[in-house]
Amino acid sequence: MQRRALLLSTLCAGLALAQDSGVYRDMDLPVEKYEPHVKGDMTLSATYPLWKDRNRLDWRLAGNPEENWKLNWKFMDPPFNNTIHGGHFALDRGERLYKSLNRDGRFAACLGATKGRLKGLRTRYPMYRQDLGQVAGLEAVIEHCASAQGVVLQHGSYDNSAVSLYVARFSQGMPMRIDVSKGPMREAFERGRQLFHTKAGRLNFACSSCHTRNVGQQVRGSAITTPYGDVVHYPVYRTQYQLQSLHLRMIECNLDAGVQPLLPGSQAYTDLEVFLSALSNGYPVSVPAERN
Amino acid sequence: MRPIALGAWALCLALPALAAGLPEDAAVDPAAAIKTLSPKVVVNSGRLEWEPYRRDLTAWPTLSHLDRRSTIRPQQAAYSEPLNGDAARGRAIAMDPARGNCIACHTLPGEDWPGSVGLLLLGYKRQGHTNAYVYQQIYDRRVLNPNTVMPPFGAFGVLSDQDIRDLVAYVQSLD
Numbered sequence: 300m301q302r303r304a305l306l307l308s309t310l311c312a313g314l315a316l317a318q319d320s321g322v323y324r325d326m327d328l329p330v331e332k333y334e335p336h337v338k339g340d341m342t343l344s345a346t347y348p349l350w351k352d353r354n355r356l357d358w359r360l361a362g363n364p365e366e367n368w369k370l371n372w373k374f375m376d377p378p379f380n381n382t383i384h385g386g387h388f389a390l391d392r393g394e395r396l397y398k399s400l401n402r403d404g405r406f407a408a409c410l411g412a413t414k415g416r417l418k419g420l421r422t423r424y425p426m427y428r429q430d431l432g433q434v435a436g437l438e439a440v441i442e443h444c445a446s447a448q449g450v451v452l453q454h455g456s457y458d459n460s461a462v463s464l465y466v467a468r469f470s471q472g473m474p475m476r477i478d479v480s481k482g483p484m485r486e487a488f489e490r491g492r493q494l495f496h497t498k499a500g501r502l503n504f505a506c507s508s509c510h511t512r513n514v515g516q517q518v519r520g521s522a523i524t525t526p527y528g529d530v531v532h533y534p535v536y537r538t539q540y541q542l543q544s545l546h547l548r549m550i551e552c553n554l555d556a557g558v559q560p561l562l563p564g565s566q567a568y569t570d571l572e573v574f575l576s577a578l579s580n581g582y583p584v585s586v587p588a589e590r591n
Numbered sequence: 592m593r594p595i596a597l598g599a600w601a602l603c604l605a606l607p608a609l610a611a612g613l614p615e616d617a618a619v620d621p622a623a624a625i626k627t628l629s630p631k632v633v634v635n636s637g638r639l640e641w642e643p644y645r646r647d648l649t650a651w652p653t654l655s656h657l658d659r660r661s662t663i664r665p666q667q668a669a670y671s672e673p674l675n676g677d678a679a680r681g682r683a684i685a686m687d688p689a690r691g692n693c694i695a696c697h698t699l700p701g702e703d704w705p706g707s708v709g710l711l712l713l714g715y716k717r718q719g720h721t722n723a724y725v726y727q728q729i730y731d732r733r734v735l736n737p738n739t740v741m742p743p744f745g746a747f748g749v750l751s752d753q754d755i756r757d758l759v760a761y762v763q764s765l766d
Contacts, residue, residue, distance in 0.1 A: 323661035324652065328738050392635060451637045455630055458637040494654055498662065501651045501749060502742035509708070512740060517707040519695045541632035550618065550630055559627055559648040563639070565616040567654045 325498040327505040327512065333492060335479050335577035340527035344514040346371060347527065353585060354378060368515065368522035376532050376588040386464065386536035386587025389457070393465030396458055400445060409444035410437075410466065417469035421584050422476050425573050427483045434487045436572045438463050438534075438544050439564045455563035460534035460542045467534075470584040475531060479577045491574025494567055495526070500558030506571075530572070530579045532588035539591060545572055613649055614657035646689075651747065665737070666746040668730035670723045676760025684754055684761075691750060691758060696741075700765065709741065715765040725759045 333339055340347040350356065350373040360366045361374035374380060400406040407415045411426070424437040431443065438454050441462050445452035452459040479488035498505045509516075509523045516523050533545040543551070546563035549571060553560040561567055613619060618641065619626040625647045631640040652660050685693035686702060694702050696709035720728075727734060730745030744750040750758070 321661075322659055323664060325662055325733070327740070445637075453637060453639045455632070456637050456639040457632050457634050460632075490656075497654060499652050499654050501648055501747060503662065503747065504740070504742070508740040513708045517705070519706055520704040523708075541634060543632065547630055547632070553654070554627075554629060554644060554648075557646075557648060557651070559613075559651065559653045560618045560629075561614075561616045561653060561655050562618050563630075566656050567616070571654075 325503060325505075326493075327496045327498060327507045330493060330496045331507070331511055333574075333578060335488065336580045337475075337528045337578065337582040339578065340525050343511065343527065344369075344525040346515075346525065350528065353583070368524055371524055371528060372590060373528075373585075375590055376585040378585075380589055382589075384536050384538075384587070384589045385542065386589060389461040389464050389534075389536065389542045390468060390587050392458065393461035393463070396452075396462050397465050400448060400450060400462075406444055406448070409447060410440055417466050419470055419473055421467040421470035422473050425477065425484075425487070425569065425576055434483050434569060434573060436545070436564075436569060436576075437466065438546065439569070441466075442564070453563075455544050455547045457542050460544045463544065464534050464542070464586055467584055467586045471586065472583045474581050474583050475576060475579045477573070477576050477580060479573065484573060487570045487573040488577050490567075491570035491572070494571055495574060500553070500556055502557040504556045504558070506552070526575060527578045528582040530576050531582050531584045532586060532590075534586075536587060536589045537591070538589065545575075612660075614653060614655035614659075616655050616657060617649070617653055619649060663743070663746050665733035666731045666743070667734055668727045668745055670726040670730075672722065674722050674756055674760060676756035676758070678757070678760040678764045681757035681759070681761025684750070684758055690754070691744070693758070712762055712765060715762045717766060720763075722759050722763065725762060726755055729755050729758055 334342070338347060346369045349360065349369050350371045353373050353376060356370055356374050356379050360370055361379065367374065397406070404415050407417065410420060411423070412420055421437060424440070425434055427434050428440065435443070438459055441459050442452050442454045452462065477484065479485050495506045495511075498508070506526070509518065510526045513523050514525050530545060533543070533548070535543050535548075537543045544563065546568045549568050550560040550563070618628045618630070620628055620641070620643070623643055625643045627644040627646065627648045628641040629644040631642050633640050652658050652662050684691040685699060688695070693699065693712075694705055696706035697712045698705035698707065699712050729750070731743035732739040732741040733743055742749065745752070745755055
């Protein structure tokens with residue numbers, strides 16, 4: 300009698316594990332493999348050759364509203380976009396904040412810079428931080444390192460993004476290179492990949508419902524873009540918004556798709572950040588960039 | 592024997608439900624009428640401000656790993672004739688971004704900037720589908736295709752029974 304109850308509860312536990320504790324979600328299938336490198340776009344939108352080199356973008360495509368999506372909006376990054384915009388003011392602000400936080404070199408060391416040099420640092424984020432015991436993006440670490448000095452730089456705030464932009468500027472033209480082949484980064488990438496295909500919210504959309512299954516199709520007036528090569532221009536100056544970090548962009552994506560958003564720095568957004576950053580491996584950082 | 596076994600099963604079914612609330616990392620103001628928050632970036636500030644979003648989205652599952660609430664499973668619609676739908680009202684719902692917003696994905700006559708993700712609905716009437724089929728399609732398309740990208744408007748409570756009847760009348764009038 301008791302054995303049978305035990306057997307049932309064991310079965311039940313097994314079932315729960317198999318279905319992630321019994322929480323039901325619709326998945327957008329198949330959950331694609333995705334290559335942790337920007338050239339993986341060749342099996343998705345295949346527009347990569349058109350935006351591979353930002354110095355050689357076809358201005359005729361950039362000027363054509365029906366075709367410009369094929370450039371993955373890289374014509375709004377420097378050097379094609381050489382206008383002065385809000386991102387430049389943010390960069391100045393970031394420089395002032397950074398220098399005041401780094402008078403004794405503590406801030407740079409906390410961010411993970413070797414010998415105080417910021418060069419290439421942006422291309423290695425997100426990374427696993429032994430001291431934090433978790434995978435963290437650059438903005439999360441900026442918040443952490445500022446708070447160690449008693450300065451509030453909340454993830455997603457203008458000043459946090461301004462410092463992030465300033466740090467990213469030192470990696471201008473350098474390709475992203477995060478390693479998702481092992482350990483906690485691999486696990487985060489894998490969770491991010493699953494999340495990208497997990498349906499949620501009022502309309503039951505997954506990121507991939509549009510950005511994998513329908514790249515190049517129109518949603519109202521907008522063409523759907525590829526997830527490859529997309530993180531390298533963040534934080535970004537939005538003409539309709541303000542300075543926007545990647546996690547704030549995810550909040551906007553969630554709201555637009557009818558999904559209750561999460562807080563910046565949440566585990567799910569960090570996993571998605573790792574996933575999307577890996578899809579930009581090999582593609583150079585270029586800031587300050589602008590988007591509509 | 593049976594009560595214990597049933598008890599074990601009941602517990603096993605109830606566990607996720609017991610913990611089923613909004614996840615801790617959701618961007619919400621629990622005390623507000625509209626709980627869902629939208630971030631507001633304030634220039635030259637180290638603090639992120641929040642303001643109420645135009646719609647409360649807390650009733651549906653989030654992407655949080657802490658969210659233990661299940662998604663509503665595919666649902667067969669309980670449709671009965673007569674249709675009693677109003678095509679003009681249906682058209683208004685299809686064009687309204689806050690309601691059906693069909694035009695975002697589907698091409699419909701007489702409207703600029705249609706979407707191209709969904710099926711072209713021009714001349715839909717000529718496809719000769721039954722009202723019951725079209726109703727199910729809008730109510731919860733997952734019953735017909737488990738891997739659809741179309742939202743389950745009826746099953747998720749986004750549109751009412753009458754809204755869907757109006758939409759069926761509208762698309763069934765497109766020739």
